[in-house]
Amino acid sequence: MKRFLQLLAAGLALAAASHAPAQSAYPSQPLRWIVPYPAGGGTDNLARALADAMQPSLGQPIVIDNRPGASTNIGVSVLMQAKPDGYTIMQAENAALLFNEHMFAKLPYKPASDFTYIGTIGRFPVALVVHPDFPAKTVAEFVSYVKANPDKVSYASPGNGTPHHMAMELFKQKAALGIVHVPYKGAAPAMTDIMGGQVPTMMLDLASGLPIIRSGKVRVLAIALPQRASALPDVPTFSEVGFKDVNAYAFHGLIGPAGMPQEAVNRINGELHKAMKAPKVVKLFADFGFEALPGTPQDFYKLSRAESERWGKVIKSAGVQLD
Known part of the structure; x- marks a missing residue:
């Protein structure tokens, strides 16, 4: 009898497992795309064009969430409070990625460790x-x-x-x-x-x-x-x-909270690259004078850190402080 009950329990467990819903592939719900600037500006227009181009292939809506202010620190704060599940991302540029760590004495985040780097977009x-x-x-x-x-x-x-x-x-x-x-x-x-x-x-x-x-x-x-x-x-x-070292631009990329699943990072990076080739996005880039810079998350991280070091020297020499 004991053996019979054990076999019955195992059979019931197997049957339950076979009828359990499969884990949903990413993404299974809408994404939030934080823009740390007001609606209607160049960054916002760029984000909306890319999001529109990415949505059909992703199979989920992308909701633009404008959170302007404090040299993008308000937007970063919202990002840092989000779950690192791949459903909240942010369009970041020079302030969050390069400048703020040198301009604020008490910045509540570290760009080198507190972000998941998803992919570069390009530069104005x-x-x-x-x-x-x-x-x-x-x-x-x-x-x-x-x-x-x-x-x-x-x-x-x-x-x-x-x-x-x-x-x-x-x-x-x-x-x-x-x-x-x-x-x-x-x-x-x-x-x-x-x-x-x-x-x-x-x-x-x-x-x-x-x-x-x-x-x-x-x-x-x-x-x-x-x-x-x-x-x-x-x-x-x-x-x-005659001024070979005067290279400057507004540098854009997508980031998420630290610890995002690699599946989500890879998927968003791939969809971003495809969106950058969409005719409407290509036209917008041309109209804005925006230069696309597709790359891997590792490329994005390395470029951001190198640019931060370069601009840190300029900021220190200029004595710019925002707090």
Whole structure:
């Protein structure tokens, strides 16, 4: 009897197992994509285009969650509180990945260890622009004019600690310029004052600035990339005009909380790469002057850490602190 009961129990267990629902493959529910900037900007538009292109193949909706503020630290805080199950990701750029660890004395996270690196997206180039009335038509003339008028020329940026601010600080250090920073609350008001001539110059990202560059409302002198930008093929790089180390851009990628399942990382990385080839996304990249940089999670991590080290030196030299 005892043997019979043991066999009966084993048979019941096997039957129950055979009728149990199989574990759902990833993803089995909607994903949340945090954008640490307001809706309607270049980062937000990029995120929405990529998410729309990824959804059909993923088989699940991707919900954009805008969490702007505090140099992207609000968005990072939301990400850090999420379960590392692959259903909450964030579009990160220079602030979260590279700058904040050098600008905040008490940052509540460590980019090297507190993120899961999913994949690079690409970069928004930045360019040195001036008002059309500014008496410099080349970088050499710009440098000569600023040096002849130390601390009398000002430059705009969308705010302290932005890629635009740090790009000009990098150029300022390499060219030994005395030029005064005027931070604004966003790219739009900075561009308005550049076009109006209230401030003569700035480093302008092409996502925001291509329309006013092409309209002639500002004059572009150089692009801060190792090679010429496809969106402005006639504009020289800083390297071509004698400043080989002035490379700066808004660098974007996808991250998640530390400890995400590898299955989720691989799936999102693969879908991201496919989405970057979608015709609508390719067109948006071209319209924004955005350069795609697909890569593995390991590529993303290595590039982020190398860029953080490079910018840490610039930030320290400039004395930029945000707390």
